[in-house]
Amino acid sequence: MRECFEIRDTDAGGRIGELTVPRADVTVETPALLPVINPNLDTISPRRMAEEFGAEILITNSYIIHGTDDVRERALEDGLHEVLDFPGAIMTDSGSFQLSEYGEIDVTTEEILEFQHRIGSDIGTPVDIPTPPDVDRERAEDELATTKERLEVAETVDTGDMLVTAPVQGSTYPDLREEAGRHADGTSLDVFPVGAVVPLMNDYRYDDMVDVVAAAKRGLGADAPVHLFGAGHPMMFALGVAMGCDLFDSAAYALYARDDRYLTVRGTRQLEDLEYLPCSCPVCTEHSPDDLRALPDRAREEELAAHNLHVTFEEIRRVKQAIRAGNLLELVEQRARAHPTMLDGYRTLLDHAAQLERSDPVSKGAFFHVSHESARRPEVLRHHERLERLSVPDSLLLTEGDAPRGDRYDDSWRVEPPFGPFPRALSKSYPLTAEVPVRTDRAAQAAAADGVAKLAAANPDADLALAHRGWPADVLERVPDSVDLLDLTGA
Numbered sequence: 001m002r003e004c005f006e007i008r009d010t011d012a013g014g015r016i017g018e019l020t021v022p023r024a025d026v027t028v029e030t031p032a033l034l035p036v037i038n039p040n041l042d043t044i045s046p047r048r049m050a051e052e053f054g055a056e057i058l059i060t061n062s063y064i065i066h067g068t069d070d071v072r073e074r075a076l077e078d079g080l081h082e083v084l085d086f087p088g089a090i091m092t093d094s095g096s097f098q099l100s101e102y103g104e105i106d107v108t109t110e111e112i113l114e115f116q117h118r119i120g121s122d123i124g125t126p127v128d129i130p131t132p133p134d135v136d137r138e139r140a141e142d143e144l145a146t147t148k149e150r151l152e153v154a155e156t157v158d159t160g161d162m163l164v165t166a167p168v169q170g171s172t173y174p175d176l177r178e179e180a181g182r183h184a185d186g187t188s189l190d191v192f193p194v195g196a197v198v199p200l201m202n203d204y205r206y207d208d209m210v211d212v213v214a215a216a217k218r219g220l221g222a223d224a225p226v227h228l229f230g231a232g233h234p235m236m237f238a239l240g241v242a243m244g245c246d247l248f249d250s251a252a253y254a255l256y257a258r259d260d261r262y263l264t265v266r267g268t269r270q271l272e273d274l275e276y277l278p279c280s281c282p283v284c285t286e287h288s289p290d291d292l293r294a295l296p297d298r299a300r301e302e303e304l305a306a307h308n309l310h311v312t313f314e315e316i317r318r319v320k321q322a323i324r325a326g327n328l329l330e331l332v333e334q335r336a337r338a339h340p341t342m343l344d345g346y347r348t349l350l351d352h353a354a355q356l357e358r359s360d361p362v363s364k365g366a367f368f369h370v371s372h373e374s375a376r377r378p379e380v381l382r383h384h385e386r387l388e389r390l391s392v393p394d395s396l397l398l399t400e401g402d403a404p405r406g407d408r409y410d411d412s413w414r415v416e417p418p419f420g421p422f423p424r425a426l427s428k429s430y431p432l433t434a435e436v437p438v439r440t441d442r443a444a445q446a447a448a449a450d451g452v453a454k455l456a457a458a459n460p461d462a463d464l465a466l467a468h469r470g471w472p473a474d475v476l477e478r479v480p481d482s483v484d485l486l487d488l489t490g491a
């Protein structure tokens with residue numbers, strides 16, 4: 001177990017954890033949002049972040065501080081906590097982002113880590129190479145090799161009790177991301193940002209983002225705190241957390257406000273298009289859209305930034321509560337309905353159901369089957385794996401109907417889409433207590449048929465029969481020929 005991070009609760013790949021930041025003498029509960037503070041211009045002051053929004057941690061850019069004479073001198077003299085006036089933990093970025101935007105920077109990993117330590121940062125960052133998506137493989141490999149060298153340098157820099165991040169790169173090559181994760185995990189560094197995913201999010205490539213993060217997670221151990229670097233839109237927090245990300249940073253709250261953009265968990269709205277404010281935060285209860293539009297630029301930007309932060313922190317709390325309640329994937333399903341590309345992200349997440357299954361609790365409140373994607377959730381996968389281990393009698397009826405009396409079968413099991421067959425004794429155990437719609441869908445029937453097929457494959461000598469409620473022919477094709485079929489609808 002990593003000393004600075006402890007996992008308290010899990011749901012799917014998501015977890016509630018505690019990140020201990022020794023230098024700040026603060027324990028941050030994760031998933032956590034780190035508002036990005038520009039040291040040269042703050043829309044909302046760090047003090048207000050802590051007191052009004054409950055921010056426990058923020059992130060600022062040590063490269064900008066390093067390059068701005070007066071801020072640098074004050075930071076060296078008084079320390080970052082004093083300069084920013086923030087009581088929580090402060091993470092600093094290194095300038096890698098500037099490297100990706102402008103091509104070069106003029107500090108080394110040793111210099112910038114020592115500088116971050118000197119100005120009192122609590123979590124510092126080496127200068128990694130943020131390789132963009134879709135580059136050729138040779139470049140991705142070369143840059144990853146450089147990033148690995150920088151992490152090894154970072155291990156040797158004396159940074160006291162400042163935590164140090166180990167960014168995971170590798171562009172859009174899953175095997176490189178996994179290898180990068182494994183290498184980073186093997187260092188003595190503490191926090192693991194998955195880097196260079198911003199271009200994917202800017203292009204709404206949530207499917208590729210999920211694949212990249214899933215690959216990095218395979219390399220990183222389960223106990224590694226993971227930062228989804230640059231992911232600040234509340235619409236995608238549930239998805240990011242379900243993949244196993246613990247830290248998110250938001251510059252979006254301020255950048256969007258500057259362009260009159262209003263964040264919601266279902267996407268971004270232009271202030272000029274809003275006739276109503278669909279939010280109950282202090283900004284939205286005290287103003288109408290017309291009031292906001294009538295404000296001078298600076299005041300309007302501040303109010304919008306405050307609203308954007310309120311919905312951002314609110315969503316983080318909602319995600320945490322969903323983990324506690326065991327219904328995180330149902331929240332992901334809801335959020336996935338906000339945009340077709342988010343749905344692609346969720347469907348890609350379900351491609352990694354086996355990976356999520358490892359951290360998914362065996363028992364939760366209730367499984368709600370609310371979309372055809374629900375049929376691919378880790379709980380269904382786990383039940384199918386369990387079917388391979390259950391012992392069956394010589395002859396067994398699997399039925400969507402009631403148990404028949406005085407029949408020719410030794411026993412009868414229930415069949416419930418999307419899970420498939422199970423002994424009636426398990427009816428009261430999770431996830432078979434699921435709430436499923438009476439008007440089931442083909443995906444759920446197909447998953448149930450796959451469950452029947454698993455049971456049949458594991459018990460080739462058993463005499464199995466399936467009584468179903470009018471399953472279509474293409475679903476029944478998934479059931480092996482050795483299983484007798486009976487249509488309960490009499491069709």
Ligand SMILES: [Zn+2]
Pocket residue numbers: 279280281282283284285307308310311
């Ligand atoms: Zn609001």
